[in-house]
Amino acid sequence: MMLQAEHVSKQFxxxxxxxxxxxxxxxxxxxxxxxxxxxxxxxTLIRILNGSEACDSGQxxxxxxxxxxxxxxxxxxxxxxxxxxxxxxxxxxxVSTLQNVLNxxxxxxxxxxxxxxxxGKARREEAAALLGRxxxxxxxxxxxxxxSGGQKQRVAIARALMRHPQILLADEPVASLDPxxxxxxxxxxxxxxxxxxxTIVMNSHxxxxxxxxxxxxxxxxxxxxxxxGPVSGATEEVLERIYASAGIEMAVSxxxxxxxxxxxxxxxxxxxxxxxxxx
Amino acid sequence: MKRKKTALLWLLLLLxxxxxxxxxxxxxxxxxxxxxxxxxxxxxxxxxxWSYFPRILTPLWATVxxxxxxxxxxxxxxxxxxxxxAANLFSPRxxxxxxRILIQVLRxxxxxxxxxxATFLFGLGCFAGTIAILIYTFxxxxxxxxxxxxxxxxxxYQALCAMGTPPGRAYFRAILPEIASSYLxxxxxxxxxxxxxxxxxxxxxxxxxxxxxxxxxxxxxxNRVGMILLALFLAVCLIELLSSRLVLLVKGExxxxxxxxxxxxxxxxxxxxxxxxxxxxxxxxxxxxxTVRSMFSGLFWPDWSFFLQGGSGGLAWLLLxxxxxxxxxxxxxxxxxxxxxxxxxxxxxxAPAALFFRLLTVAVRSIPFLIxxxxxxxxxxxGAFTGVLTMAACSIGLLTKRFTEAIDSLDFRPWQALSAMxxxxxLRIRYAVLPQLLPALGSALLYRFDVNTREASVLGIxxxxxxxxxxxxxxxxxxxxxxxxxTLGLILLVxxxxxxxxxIRGGKRR
Ligand SMILES: Nc1ncnc2c1ncn2[C@@H]1O[C@H](COP(=O)(O)OP(=O)(O)OP(=O)(O)O)[C@@H](O)[C@H]1O
Ligand SMILES: [Mg+2]
Numbered sequence: 178m179m180l181q182a183e184h185v186s187k188q189f190x191x192x193x194x195x196x197x198x199x200x201x202x203x204x205x206x207x208x209x210x211x212x213x214x215x216x217x218x219x220x221t222l223i224r225i226l227n228g229s230e231a232c233d234s235g236q237x238x239x240x241x242x243x244x245x246x247x248x249x250x251x252x253x254x255x256x257x258x259x260x261x262x263x264x265x266x267x268x269x270x271x272v273s274t275l276q277n278v279l280n281x282x283x284x285x286x287x288x289x290x291x292x293x294x295x296x297g298k299a300r301r302e303e304a305a306a307l308l309g310r311x312x313x314x315x316x317x318x319x320x321x322x323x324x325s326g327g328q329k330q331r332v333a334i335a336r337a338l339m340r341h342p343q344i345l346l347a348d349e350p351v352a353s354l355d356p357x358x359x360x361x362x363x364x365x366x367x368x369x370x371x372x373x374x375x376t377i378v379m380n381s382h383x384x385x386x387x388x389x390x391x392x393x394x395x396x397x398x399x400x401x402x403x404x405x406g407p408v409s410g411a412t413e414e415v416l417e418r419i420y421a422s423a424g425i426e427m428a429v430s431x432x433x434x435x436x437x438x439x440x441x442x443x444x445x446x447x448x449x450x451x452x453x454x455x456x
Numbered sequence: 457m458k459r460k461k462t463a464l465l466w467l468l469l470l471l472x473x474x475x476x477x478x479x480x481x482x483x484x485x486x487x488x489x490x491x492x493x494x495x496x497x498x499x500x501x502x503x504x505x506w507s508y509f510p511r512i513l514t515p516l517w518a519t520v521x522x523x524x525x526x527x528x529x530x531x532x533x534x535x536x537x538x539x540x541x542a543a544n545l546f547s548p549r550x551x552x553x554x555x556r557i558l559i560q561v562l563r564x565x566x567x568x569x570x571x572x573x574a575t576f577l578f579g580l581g582c583f584a585g586t587i588a589i590l591i592y593t594f595x596x597x598x599x600x601x602x603x604x605x606x607x608x609x610x611x612x613y614q615a616l617c618a619m620g621t622p623p624g625r626a627y628f629r630a631i632l633p634e635i636a637s638s639y640l641x642x643x644x645x646x647x648x649x650x651x652x653x654x655x656x657x658x659x660x661x662x663x664x665x666x667x668x669x670x671x672x673x674x675x676x677x678x679n680r681v682g683m684i685l686l687a688l689f690l691a692v693c694l695i696e697l698l699s700s701r702l703v704l705l706v707k708g709e710x711x712x713x714x715x716x717x718x719x720x721x722x723x724x725x726x727x728x729x730x731x732x733x734x735x736x737x738x739x740x741x742x743x744x745x746x747t748v749r750s751m752f753s754g755l756f757w758p759d760w761s762f763f764l765q766g767g768s769g770g771l772a773w774l775l776l777x778x779x780x781x782x783x784x785x786x787x788x789x790x791x792x793x794x795x796x797x798x799x800x801x802x803x804x805x806x807a808p809a810a811l812f813f814r815l816l817t818v819a820v821r822s823i824p825f826l827i828x829x830x831x832x833x834x835x836x837x838x839g840a841f842t843g844v845l846t847m848a849a850c851s852i853g854l855l856t857k858r859f860t861e862a863i864d865s866l867d868f869r870p871w872q873a874l875s876a877m878x879x880x881x882x883l884r885i886r887y888a889v890l891p892q893l894l895p896a897l898g899s900a901l902l903y904r905f906d907v908n909t910r911e912a913s914v915l916g917i918x919x920x921x922x923x924x925x926x927x928x929x930x931x932x933x934x935x936x937x938x939x940x941x942x943t944l945g946l947i948l949l950v951x952x953x954x955x956x957x958x959x960i961r962g963g964k965r966r
Contacts, residue, residue: 229876253878260877267873272891280870280887284878291883340877 178238179205179344179376180226185235187221187400195221196400199235203344206374208367210387212411213397214420219380220264222397223348226378227261228252239344257284260342264349264380266333270322274313274332277321278304281339307335310365312358326353334362338369345369347379351386359383363390384416473787476780480840480921487845493834501682508683512665516687519664520695521731522582522657523650526589528728531643533590534597539627541602544610546623555598562595564943564950567653568914569924571662572931576747579739582663586735589650589657600642604635640706644699651695655688656824659917666824673830685823692822693815747934754936755943763941771923771945777840778922779949781915782908785847786855790901793852797859804863814860821853825911829918840921847912851904858903862896902957909953913946923949 180203187196195218203209211219224230226237228244237244244255260281268277282300283291290296296304305317311331321329330353337345345366351359367390369375381387387394387408394411396404396419403419404411540547541555571588578584608631616626658666665684672680704710705720712720763771799805800813825846832845870888879887916924923946930939 227876229872253880256876256878261873263869263873265869267869269870269888269891270867271895272887276887276891280874280879281877283874283883283887288880288882291880292886 178202179240181238183236185225185232187232194400199402201395201402201405203376203378205376208370208377208391209393209395210391211380211395211397212387217397218400219397220348223346227259227346228256258343260337260340260345262333262337262347262350266329268321268329268332271320273318273320274308275304275317277332278307278335278339281336304339307338311335330354344376349380476784480780480784480844482784482841482844487835490835494831497831500678504682504686505679508680512684512687515665515668516691518582518734519654520651521734522585522664523589523654524727524731525735526586527593527647527650530590530593531597533594534601537598538601538605542605544606545627559595559598560951561947562591563599564910564947566911566914567592571657572660575661580661581739582736583738585654585657585662585664589654593646601639604638605631608634637706641703644702648695648699652692656826689819689822693818696818750936754940758940758944759937762938774923775945775949778912779909781840781843781847781922782905782912784844786851786901786905786908788848789851789855793855793859796856797863800860801863817856825850829920833918838919843915843920843922846915846920847908855900855904858900862893866892906953906957910950
């Protein structure tokens, strides 16, 4: 098993239960999509899987190593095999796209060349090539803040790939892209999965794309796993349950995003994350 | 290619810093050996003489009045002059040029020098001080204001003009609303600066609490000096608190009701009127037509032989020393400010610690430069090194403030992303924090360097090197032609620094 989550729970502020008893596992080389309404806890799950956030209880096991217990060097060693694409990109805005991608090489570099910025020719060329693959070869020296949302997203993708990850955690990797580019990016990820045996866990609001590209669907609603099975098993009825259940639960807790739950199910469209809005 | 250039630039800056440090006679060992003298005077100020407090109130109030009156009038006049300087409105080129040169000339002088000049025209007292603050505020505000206008969108203005609205009215209707918030927050910041500056105007006889301060220092009544400083600190705290609240309002980050707004405006009006009342009348009894005439003729027909005099002690040499003092002082100030700013941010520090360091910064800022000069002169003697130390101390306030703002607006998401990849903390600082901070730090430094070149001329009053001492000496001894030459040099210097910083800023944008 590449990745196992066992009984993972997470609460914010002792009130909001973002995740409750989430268990699933992902085999090596698998492409899994997590679907679910806004506020379901998808981003929180990704952040726990890559060690940015600690879970309150439960276990996260990557290639047999416990991430949730690891500290310091040990943790860093596990984190080095993960590549993450963030929903809000998390790029350094006033630095060039190339430098942002190069930053992903830092964990493998010694301190001195790292601090002096001596990345070497090979790494530079690789970063440039990756940016070329996501269609940004003419923006290498451009500062990130001058890019469009979709272009930023592609920089974030290139940065994650620069890690040569064994597992790629992608939080809405194509949400800001036009349909054609989105399709192309997913084809790129699929290619990496098939050729290099990359394991991919992707959050997505785009049902059609998730169904077309992934091997398995994971339905998350109100912080619980509501569906875990093949793409074909996600019938109309199952989808309705995933998107509606969280809506109801949220309505009870008086969350404003509740109403949009069903809209998402109906249109399969992307809506802004409450986390992003708050920032 | 580009990286080599940046590396070269840093090296060049370092080299310049070392050269300027040597030129101004900076010596860390000397400072370290005599460090005890720094605390010396401060210790003697404790405990402050509490019984003296009531006697301070009147001059302190006069100081505040002077600065309020001067600031309000100056900012208001700036509002009228700014459109004449702006290139994108109705002002024809010759008018624009004349006004810009005038502003640039006025901008070259610190309040203290303006106040000294004003005492020759309007006699001793608050009137001269108010005029000095007015002119200082006017010059700076006009400059800031017309830069804002030139960055504002002129489309609504053009639309109004096309409808046949007179340009002046179109300016008030279409441009003003756009620059209003930046204008008001600049004005509030200047008000606070002016309160601190006007605290020393008494030194040249221009009224306010500076008279007392000067007197107590020369009589070595340090307990009373301590009391004055404490009162000043409280006043500055109060104004800072008030203006930070107002800035929030002005920037629209907080809302108040209509009546609330009216009450606020009313209160401000009353304060302004009260301030005007205290300014008093100019005292022309000792102003002779002769003085005024020779003063202006000195300005227009400067002493060219002095102007061109080379060698050490010559004008060029003094100006160079002034720039070096400003430069080294700014850098040293930044070195102290950065840790202060980090310690003072609520995002990184526990709240009580952050509050303590913020208060410390306000305290450092509220002490007039004169006090620093007097303290440092005991460490390093008269000369440029004292000037450097004083400049550094005076830069801390503004730099810390700007740095804190930069840290407050940091985006921590890339930091977390790098951390999740397993990048070590030092490398995270290098790649996720510094790139975000550097532009803000750079522009703060540049701005402060510009301010410091102008302010450096007041150092002459405490004998701390640079162009100030000869200027003050020449003015006090009615050597107007010499004063004219120095003035001209100063104007050119400030202009050069201005061009330099515009060039650097332009280069950074490219
Ligand atoms: N740092 C935080 N502090 C407090 N609450 C949080 C925090 N992060 C997330 N939450 C809450 O946890 C819940 C799950 O949020 P999460 O971001 O994981 O949702 P999501 O499924 O990614 O939504 P979207 O599809 O809109 O991105 C939400 O109710 C959110 O308000
Ligand atoms: Mg999310």
